[in-house]
Amino acid sequence: MATPLNQSVADSSLLTRSLPVGLLREFVRSEATDDGLTPQLLAELRVLARVPGLLVACNYGGTLCDAEGISTETLPLGNAAIALRALAALPNTHAAVVSGRSLRDLAAVSRLPAEVHLVGSHGAETDMGFAHGLSLATESLLQRVNTELAEAVGFQQGIWLERKPVAVAVHTRPATPEVAAEVTEIARDIARTHGLFFIVDGSVLDLSVTEPAKAEALESLRSRLGVSAAMFAGDAYSDELAIATLRGPDMGIRVGPGETAAAHRLGDPESFARVLAILFELRRAWLFGEDAVGLERHSMIGNGSSTALVTPDAKICWMSHPLPDSGSLFAHILGGDAAGHFSVEPVKASQVLGQRYVDSTMIVETRWADVTVTDYLEPAPEGITSLVRVLSGTGAARIVFAPRPDYANAPFSMEARGDELHIVGTADPIILFAPGVTFSVSSDGRHSTAVASVNLQDGPVVLTLRCGDTEPVAADPAEETDRRAAVAHHARKWVQELDLPGVKPSLVRRSALVLRSLVHEPTGAVLAAPTTSLPEGIGGTRNWDYRYCWLRDGSMTVNALVDLGSVSEARGFLDWLGRILSNAPGPEWLHPLYSVTGAPLSTEAIIESLPGYAGSRPVRIGNAADHQVQLDVFGPIAELIHSVSEQEGTLDAAHWDLLVQMAAAVLARWHEADHGIWEARMAPRHHVYTKVMCWVTLDRALRTAARHGRQPEPAWESTAAIIRDEVLREGWDESARSYTVAYNSPDLDAAVLHIGLSGLLDVGDPRFLATVAAVERELRVGPTVFRYRYDDGLPGLEGGFHICTTWLIEAYIAVGRTEDAWDLFDQLVNLFGPTGLLPEEYDPGTETHLGNHPQAYSHLGFIRCARLLDGLQKDSMQKDQLQKDLLQKN
Template identity: 80%
Template sequence: MPTPLNQSVADSALLMNSLPLGLLRTFVRPHEDHGITPELMADLRILSRVPGLLVACNYGGTLCAAEGVSTETLPLDSAAVALRALAALPNTHAAIISGRSLRDLAAVSRLPAEVHLVGSHGVEFDMGYAYNLSLATETLLQQVATALTEAVAYEKGVSIVRKPVGVAVHTRPATPEVVERVIFKSRQIAVEYGLYFIIDGTVLDLTVEEPAKGQALDALRQRLGVSAALFAGDAESDEKALATLRGPDLGLHVGSGMTTAGHTIPDPEAFARVLALLFELRRSWLFGEDAVGLERHSMIANGTSTALLTPDAKVCWMSHPLPDSGSLFAHILGGDPAGHFSIEPVKPSPVLAQRYLDNTMVVETRWADVTVTDYLEPAPEGITSLVRVLSGTGTARVTFAPRPDYATAPFNMEIRDHEVHVVGTSDPIILVAPGVDFTITNDSRHATATAEVQLQSGPVVLNLRCGDTESLPTDLDGEPGRRAAVVQSSREWVTSLQLPTIKTSLVRRSALVLKSLVHEPTGAVLAAPTTSLPEGIGGTRNWDYRYCWLRDGAMTVNALVSLGSTAEADGFLRWLGGILENAPGPEWLHPLYSVTGAPLSTEAIVESLPGYAGSRPVRIGNAADHQVQLDVFGPIAELIHDLGERRGYLPDGHWYLMEQMAHAVIARWHEPDHGIWEARRPPRHHVYSKVMCWVTLDRALRAAVLHGRAAHADWSSTAETIRAEVLREGWDSSAASYTVAYDSPDLDAAVLHIGLSGLLEVNDQRFLDTVAAVERELRVGPTVFRYRYDDGLPGLEGGFHICTTWLIEAYLAVGRLDDALELFNQLVALFGPTGLLPEEYDPGTETHLGNHPQAYSHLGFIRCAQLLDRYLASADVE
């Protein structure tokens, strides 16, 4: 079976798989009285999500039933397995800090080297410690051992054991009366010889060193570089370690007695369950819960908001009020703790189907006796309205678990009539649910509302309203009419499109996706509705795409123009015009903006979220905002040209924008930049960027001729200068291809545009060689990689769907119809079950990757279907 894990994650997974982990899951059973309170559970969840974790504990009485001198004191099997499993996790360490000598501790515990051992109450870190004691100390300890032997060794159940820094009196088999006498006499001897006296469970220690479990815990923290620790103990000496805990640290006391620990659990068996539970929570945070394939997620949208659904109707991603605002549900990036809105049948059954209602963004998920219909209805800007209609003959279970602001914002819930109010958030969040009786539970940090809904009497409507208290629907009987209006509006728009005859249904779905990524109040266009869905599972190439790239936005609305829908292009160009009004000049445009037109805030990391399938970090914002990307002017100029050509006229405002794009190119085309792929390295003279600079001037010149506008005097000469330089400097003889940048042999799929743009004739041998090189070096099965060179970022990535579509287009341009059809059909096979595509595909692991759904992927697919349609139509005519 293919695995989505990259090698580093796989190595850790193999190590853990060597352990009997199935055993761990049996130690914590629902509804069992095992001392794990809701408060402890909440603290364990928090602790499990810290970047670096140390799990430390005492030995006797904590990991095993009692202290003693025999091998009967092996740790509980369950505790040993859990401790080993924790030590095998990345950025997770395990340690035992015991009163035993280090040699005895190592022999009796039989734990692997991954578990750090510290003996003699925190003093003995290595086996050589005992050999460094002075002769005077050795003599003193021998005298103490003799005194103890004479004073208490005759007592039944008492034994004397020498340690490297002390002498121990073991009393486990002795009666309480004997223990009382032995403690009294041993303490007297300790005072007489000037030693420290420690009662550690059933062991009495007389030692030359002061107990240092607290110092030992701090030393381990510093050595291992952890950010939080758990410490568990049962003895008085463990209190010194518990006293050092701070912040997100967690202290556990095992057994009875007074303690400063935050939680008390009854016995070592309960501690073993805590360790097993902590392992499961941390493993889930590090590697992600069983991740649903990205391509299997469906999107709903209404022109202002978007949300993602899993195949079983779980709302796993939604932000409010803007696309780049904090999430309300982020299950896709962090599992249940990150927030979700789930509906499922009470009677377990598999999902029979999930589909879009024809020509809409309304999703229907169906089980045997429950059906859920989901859509986002139109709402004023700043308001999100999610409607979920439950129908069928069975009983549905509803779980409403919002977790605002990436699960970092505190909140509470209240039930008012048949409304669930989320309390304490900056915007009102209300779930309107007439006839549904919710129960609210709280884990001391987050609240969750649950209900079971009988559907035999008719459909039940749930309406989640965010940012709105004035127009809450009190009577949801009108829902069918509201849904019908949403459906009719969508279908009327689809009917207006001019669709190709090839894969018409997928083109139609792709067009709906592109329209859904248009933020109608502003005209901006999202590259994707999500953040940090990884380009490599377990890797760090996780970016926030909830913004409007000038390039992506122009290409998206131009794809819709090609299908006959122009309103989105008008909105985008208005949005761009507003940005230019506030820019110091067109040449200083940023590559991307918030949908509001504002520059982005600093890129940040949400440490509390583990990421999709454990792929961290989760990023908010995008540092590419500060890059120089000179190619962005080309797609804008092409959009203005194509829109004017389709309509037969060019408004003054659009011509002004064309002039601004040309001005930007004249001012900066000769500079190096960061390129289309936003490499986080020093700028270079990227061939694709230069080609797009040429495209800007070429389309401006064409538009001037087409619409009788006056071209600027320097446009033509500069365009020719750029073209000549690109053809000369962009070619690399060793690669026999145009390459990513001047003076570089590295291939880049984007250089296919040297022919696709018209800069170079497609029958020129240099373009034919470039197509062959990209095919040879970058195509792997059904996908094409952007490049293979080192871009300065760790980890790997998949092939990019838009690069695949460029190669299909290049095949057609050079007359290779069979190759184009073969690759096109392979791309079609990668679509998800509801017709959506993420950004990338890894052919090695057969894993879909990247933010989802991706505008690039769908606009590239539309263009290929159109080109194939025209190509085949012209072939039929001939």
């Protein structure tokens, strides 16, 4: 079984949602005076809320509640207690109260739950057993001091004494100012006489055997909890010692009057309670991404070298530059507004009426009642990204341009120069050309944001964002219309030449356009998806970077286009692969994936500053699968060359050479264990799918050689027979009554359906029929099919994989279960997003779409199924026509 969802994240989410957080929201929105809640403080709270690990610590009396004093009089403010508890319940968030009170008294009075760390005696007391470890000499000293204080000041009205583990406290709050001043001087003299530390904490005077240790307590908490930033708030001298240790993104707050090193001051504990509530709301939104738009509802625009995602309300929420795997310019989908976005909305609030692709193009239109936004990426020279946004209608629109280069980690400034906005301080030039638009630019010190409103009754507004280029863009809207028409014509001309099936032709057309947009035309490489770290499970860690070219995925993608009659993408991909091989030590040493430039990947890294889609961490850059051994990759390449030669009726010498190299790679390494198609981060095994693909490599090489009169290597046929016999013998597991993921394993894997789909095993063989039944029984849930259910060494759950669903549809067709194939196909069709896109996965339990989006696997699998079902329809129609003809003759 797969391992459970990261339990700490799940538990924290449930606990947080169980708290009365609605009270906090109302408290934040209430009209109470915000004494000290400055714009600067609020801005810094937004930054603090986004750190990977956060500690929120504070003093008790005078900070969390009104004042020190008798226990029954000083319960914490209700909202402050709720906020602190709520913060402590969030993932990677800790709360602490560091007080001058004894730990026992602090626990009794504060009534805070175990999630909040309590430290007493000015930082010295961290556990209830602390007092029992004091020496007899210390006890004797404190007893003498207590007696002396009782005799000297105990008779004064409003004065009472308290024995603490390491101190004797003199409480002066009920006393008159004159009495309090006199008692303070007497107590100070007694402390000096006995060599004690004299600590003034509001109205409490501590004569302590230990010096104030709130600084040490804060440092200890930071180290033990492993946090990356801390907030500390206090109102007394001992709190200043802790505040003085703050650095970097930390925040210090002084509550009330007095000298302070803190950057911020609040008037009273109620204002601090409001700060805690605001911080909770900000951090909760950052961690859980509650407003995350369903992945399937995003539309992609692309031009053959760049891609971008658009939300249903016309927000550019993802775009990188200059390469697919370069740093992002907009990463809202992974981090909200702070991660960068380019938004347009009506000034007069209204609901979006709809979003659609302009027919047979990658141009997206988003429409409100009086505003329409048209988005596309226009062709541009290599290294240049050109995004065009056209605003039209009868109303007014608000524009927010908030680029955040390099995953929001690169500081920059912005300058308005006439009709242009220039991003200053980046490696590449970035300019927004906006004729007739007047922007207001603001900055938070690291990043700038430009805002403008435009009246569309005066005519369309054209916004052109150019990255990597300083050439001016024409200001005439009519010229933009011509440019857009040229983009549309180019796409439609390509679509018109496709051989589309009669089954769901509009969705097949859209899927084909998506696959073509994932082809990086300058190099010929093919992206598995245009995004990174969109989760396979909400809140989980299975968040991978798919902005690379897997040899397997790329081959299968362009092969789907070959099946539709477009071969140019396959030729470009094979040329790209040829360049890879020219620099490889041998074909058998090909990596599973490369960047589009052909370079090996850098080390997989984590962007700590981004919370991830719907709070799903970590956000990963790079992919460690680059270092795996995946010996199945030769099969899809051989299949592609076989398909291209069949489609064109000829075999290029370069393609034959590639095929020979793929076969040589199989001969060299087919007998080895590998990591398999799914890149499980486990020890290599003898995967059945891998062995099947090694057989496919040799089988397709033999077929291609026979068709085109080429001479095969003598070892191809004999080795193919050996592989086939071994797979049929070793891949079967009697206990599972199925072919399984690997030799000597009972675990099922949807990929083993290829044992029949590839032709290695006859589809009528009882063993294949049993394998189809086992996959259906164990891995299908409603409209989706899971890859597997076994523990793959990674935490968390995942959804069903759309490509596995398409494999089961193919298997149903192959074994004659036509009605089941149509039924599952129709269920898959129902999962497409409103503009015809599919991400990688689907969770049938929560009805949530998952994984990187849009996913090449999902769309190519759908195209294959539509073509196969179309073939069934045509065969059925031909049989019906033959029967009619026979009846007419008779």
